[in-house]
Amino acid sequence: MSNNETNPISMPDFMPLGDLRAMQLRKLQKIIPYEYEHVALFRRRCDEKGVKPRDLVELKDLGKFPFMKKTDLRDEYPLGLTAAPMHDIVRFHCSSGTTGKPICIPSTQNDLDIWSEGAARCLAMFGINADDIVQVSYGYGLFTGGLGAHYGAERLGCAVLPTGAGNTEKQIMLMKDLGVTVIACTPSYFLHLATVAERMGVDFRRDTKLRHGVFGAEPWTDEIRARIEQISGITAHDIYGLTEIAGPGVAGNCPYCHGLHIWEDHFYPEIIDPDTLEVLPDGEEGELVFTTLDRFGTPMIRYRTRDLSRLQTEQCRCGRTMRVMDRVHARSDDMLIIHGVNVFPSQIEACLMKVPEIAPHYQIHLASTDTMDIFELKVEVMPESFSDDVRGMESLRKKVLDAIKQVVGLSPKICLVAPGTLPRSEGKIKRVIDERRK
Amino acid sequence: MKIRQISIFLENKPGQLAAICRALADADINMAALSLADTTDFGIVRMIADDHVKGVETLKKAGFLVRETEVVMVTVPDSPGGMADLMAKLDNAGINIEYSYAYGFGRGDKAILIFRFSDNTKAEEILGQ
Numbered sequence: 030m031s032n033n034e035t036n037p038i039s040m041p042d043f044m045p046l047g048d049l050r051a052m053q054l055r056k057l058q059k060i061i062p063y064e065y066e067h068v069a070l071f072r073r074r075c076d077e078k079g080v081k082p083r084d085l086v087e088l089k090d091l092g093k094f095p096f097m098k099k100t101d102l103r104d105e106y107p108l109g110l111t112a113a114p115m116h117d118i119v120r121f122h123c124s125s126g127t128t129g130k131p132i133c134i135p136s137t138q139n140d141l142d143i144w145s146e147g148a149a150r151c152l153a154m155f156g157i158n159a160d161d162i163v164q165v166s167y168g169y170g171l172f173t174g175g176l177g178a179h180y181g182a183e184r185l186g187c188a189v190l191p192t193g194a195g196n197t198e199k200q201i202m203l204m205k206d207l208g209v210t211v212i213a214c215t216p217s218y219f220l221h222l223a224t225v226a227e228r229m230g231v232d233f234r235r236d237t238k239l240r241h242g243v244f245g246a247e248p249w250t251d252e253i254r255a256r257i258e259q260i261s262g263i264t265a266h267d268i269y270g271l272t273e274i275a276g277p278g279v280a281g282n283c284p285y286c287h288g289l290h291i292w293e294d295h296f297y298p299e300i301i302d303p304d305t306l307e308v309l310p311d312g313e314e315g316e317l318v319f320t321t322l323d324r325f326g327t328p329m330i331r332y333r334t335r336d337l338s339r340l341q342t343e344q345c346r347c348g349r350t351m352r353v354m355d356r357v358h359a360r361s362d363d364m365l366i367i368h369g370v371n372v373f374p375s376q377i378e379a380c381l382m383k384v385p386e387i388a389p390h391y392q393i394h395l396a397s398t399d400t401m402d403i404f405e406l407k408v409e410v411m412p413e414s415f416s417d418d419v420r421g422m423e424s425l426r427k428k429v430l431d432a433i434k435q436v437v438g439l440s441p442k443i444c445l446v447a448p449g450t451l452p453r454s455e456g457k458i459k460r461v462i463d464e465r466r467k
Numbered sequence: 468m469k470i471r472q473i474s475i476f477l478e479n480k481p482g483q484l485a486a487i488c489r490a491l492a493d494a495d496i497n498m499a500a501l502s503l504a505d506t507t508d509f510g511i512v513r514m515i516a517d518d519h520v521k522g523v524e525t526l527k528k529a530g531f532l533v534r535e536t537e538v539v540m541v542t543v544p545d546s547p548g549g550m551a552d553l554m555a556k557l558d559n560a561g562i563n564i565e566y567s568y569a570y571g572f573g574r575g576d577k578a579i580l581i582f583r584f585s586d587n588t589k590a591e592e593i594l595g596q
Contacts, residue, residue, distance in 0.1 A: 228527070408534055410476065417474040417536045417583075418565060419504050419511060424506070445509055446478050447532040 036153045038146065038185065041294050042349040049350055053090050053297055055388055056322035060084050061094065064328045067112035068104060071095070072329060091299070091320065092308045096331045102132035102273065111135045113326045123171040124272040134272055139435045141180070144275040147292045148181020148268070151281030154290065154349075155266040157211055157241055159186030159388040163465050164204055165213035166222070167246065173276025174246045178268075180212040181278055187211070192371050194218055198227045204237050207401050215241040216253050216265075217458055220389055221261050223446055233261040245277045248357055250375050252382035253389055266444075267356055271336075273329055274319045280354060285346045287355035297322050298352065299331065300340055303361050305423045314339040317354065365461065367395065372437055375459045377406065380432040386414035386425055390458055393441075397465040406433065408439040409448045469487065469587060470542045471519040476532035477503075477510035481590065483504050487526065488511060494525040502583060513538075515570065515581065534590035539591055545578040562590050 042354050044052075045094065064080040066069045074095035075081065084090055086423035087120060111118070111409060118135040136144075157163070163182040167174030175193055182189045192200050200222065203209070219242055226233065233239050242257060245268040254265045270288050279296050280289040291298050296319050300309045305318040317336045321329045337360065341353040359373045366372070374393060386407040396403040408429060415421055426443045434440055451458050477483045484503070492497065500515040517524040518534060526533045543549040557564070563585040570579035584590040 041575045412527075412532060412534075415474075415476050415534050416471075417511065417513070417534060419506060422476070422509060422511070423506065442508075444479070445476070447476055447530060449530055450478070 036158065036185070036411055036414045038149050038151045041292075042150060042154070042290065042351055044294065044350055047348050049294060049421070050088060052294060053322060054085075054358050057088070057091060057297070057320070058082075058339075059385050060320070060322060061330065061345045063325065064330055066111060066426075068328075070099075070101060070109060071224055076271070082261060083114055089308075089332065091297070094228040094331055096306070096318065096333050097286055097329055098148050098333050099132065099273070099335070102134075103130045106130045107133040108135065110325050113137050118190070118326055122173050122176075122272050122276065124173075133271065134327045136324070140202050140275070140324040140326045143324060144177060144278055145180040145184045146278075147270070147275060147295060148278030149184035150292060151266075151268050151278055152181055152185050152187070152243065154209075154281050154283060154347075155185065155243065155264075156183075156239055156284070157185065161210045161241070162190060162207055163187045163213060163243075164190040164192055164200070166200060166275075167211060168191050168219060172246075173270070174213075177270065177276035178243060178277055182211075182213070186332075187444065196446050197222055197281050198229060201226050201229060201231055201340060202441050204239065205231065208238045210238050211241040211243060212239060212263075213268075215246045215391065216244045216257060217247065217453070219244065219257060220253075220260075221449070221453060223257075224388065233263065233353055242264060248359060248375055249383065250379050251356075256382060256389055262381050269354075269357065271334060273332055274321055274334075275324065276420040279319070282356065283345055283347050283353065285348065286341070286343075286353055288341050288345075288355055290345070290351040290353055293351050295324075296320070297339060298354065300338065301333075303333075311340040311352070312342040313321060314355070317357070337361055363461075365393070365395070365463070367439055370439055371439065372439065374436055377433065379435050381408060383432050384425075386411055387448045388436045388448050390448075390451050391460070392458060393461045395461070395463045402465060404439060404441040405444060407444045407451060409451060410445050412448055422427050469537055469591060470540050470581075472536050472538045472581070473514050473516055473519055473522050473526070474521065474534050475514075475526060477505070477512055479508050479510070479540040483510075484512065486529070487531065490525055490529040490531075491516065491522060494521060496522050496525065500568065500570040502566075502581075504566065506517075513566070513568070513581075515540075537587055538584070539579050539587050539594075540548060540583055541594055542577050545576050548584050549578070551582075555591050556593055557584070557590060560589065560593050562586055562593070 065082045080093045119138045119139045123131045123133045165178045167177030242263045242265045244399045257265045267282040268277045270279040281290040282289045299318040300315040309315045317334045317338045336357045339355045358375045390409040392407045394405040497517045502513050504511045565583040567582045
């Protein structure tokens with residue numbers, strides 16, 4: 030056990046299981062009646078199902094209550110699911126959403142405190158402490174990444190460098206000059222940062238004090254994690270969260286078990302079968318569902334995340350009692366059906382990681398003719414693997430194609446592009462552009 | 468004579484070559500020769516510039532995929548058969564040509580060509596230039 034785990038902020042992580050379950054029930058018996066009283070949509074759905082707040086007698090009774098979905102947040106935009114009066118609201122976060130209306134999550138001061146605590150507990154678990162200097166390169170603003178990591182790091186007593194995303198060369202300069210030890214950003218932004226650092230002649234191991242990366246806000250694979258650790262010498266940690274439930278800090282990966290401990294004293298998890306909507310026992314894979322136990326601004330009751338995961342059944346060796354979820358590799362929303370084959374973008378990513386000549390940046394383009402799908406894959410070539418002759422580049426294209434074909438069974442048209450040219454926003458590349466007629 | 472050539476990867480989208488030319492022009496670099504190899508999906512631009520070090524640096528900064536390669540500059544008589552004799556010599560020595568393009572014509576009675584050989588050093592020896 031490292032010294033950081035004696036940090037008082039980590040105390041709840043080790044709560045005895047009996048106490049934890051009793052606390053969860055107590056909190057549920059408060060939030061469910063509160064939600065029923067203040068949110069019309071929830072009340073209506075409970076009434077339709079014939080379930081009353083008083084029916085919540087034990088934890089498993091939560092399964093009787095209706096789900097919430099992202100579409101509810103859109104339909105009730107902007108404030109239909111907000112339970113607290115504006116007097117108590119202190120901040121809004123919004124998630125852009127790729128289609129149509131955004132979603133809006135107003136929070137009370139207490140909601141924000143819970144979120145900061147969650148983020149701080151993640152950082153403490155990662156081995157970060159008050160001596161660390163944390164560069165927050167997530168976007169600040171409506172997006173929860175920046176402010177979430179920011180307040181979490183401050184709560185732990187770290188020194189925060191709030192760079193936000195972008196202006197990468199300056200970020201690298203500050204990282205060197207200030208002796209930054211932790212960076213918090215999306216994994217794809219870090220890879221971009223590494224490309225720029227290389228161009229500037231900056232070697233992370235030699236020229237910086239960076240030792241931890243706190244990565245989240247997009248699904249990423251074990252292969253990307255290995256690549257990040259190999260090029261930079263840092264330890265890559267996974268922080269999980271979503272705007273609807275708080276933001277980054279709902280769960281974080283544990284160095285012992287490689288899954289993510291969920292701070293279930295605040296965020297109660299369930300796994301359901303996304304088709305039958307039945308609650309699955311721990312150990313089975315399905316869609317992750319969260320109930321915010323003590324956020325009173327915009328409570329979420331049984332919110333369907335669309336993230337596919339599993340709650341592990343083994344007690345973790347680190348001693349934390351909080352349940353562990355598998356890393357999220359895929360969202361049930363992300364699955365593409367191309368030529369009738371189910372494909373997750375993370376599978377494509379894993380294939381590309383096996384081709385060292387290719388940077389781990391890609392974009393899937395889908396279009397359709399009258400009769401068939403057109404599947405195109407743009408990948409960035411590493412600068413050192415650009416060969417001067419056409420045959421060399423053709424064989425690289427074939428190598429990429431073979432890697433995809435072997436695993437996915439499809440033959441996309443491979444387009445090689447120069448490094449850094451796929452468009453990025455807030456450090457994220459839009460992985461899929463689907464222009465097929467629906 | 469061996470010289471340094473700049474090779475640039477060209478994505479198959481409009482305006483790429485124009486962007487290269489603009490970047491070099493803005494850095495006050497002159498192109499002495501240029502060739503374009505293309506497939507349906509991408510192209511490779513090869514060029515000789517008056518300052519190849521600065522040229523590579525400029526294009527890298529502009530975000531292009533760039534590398535320096537070594538090629539051989541060969542002067543041949545600008546008359547019928549000039550090229551044929553040259554090719555025969557290389558053929559006898561078992562040297563392959565990977566690619567070639569013209570550097571300039573109309574300079575008196577000589578033509579200048581750029582070659583990338585399977586073995587640049589050996590080719591240079593055989594051609595005696």
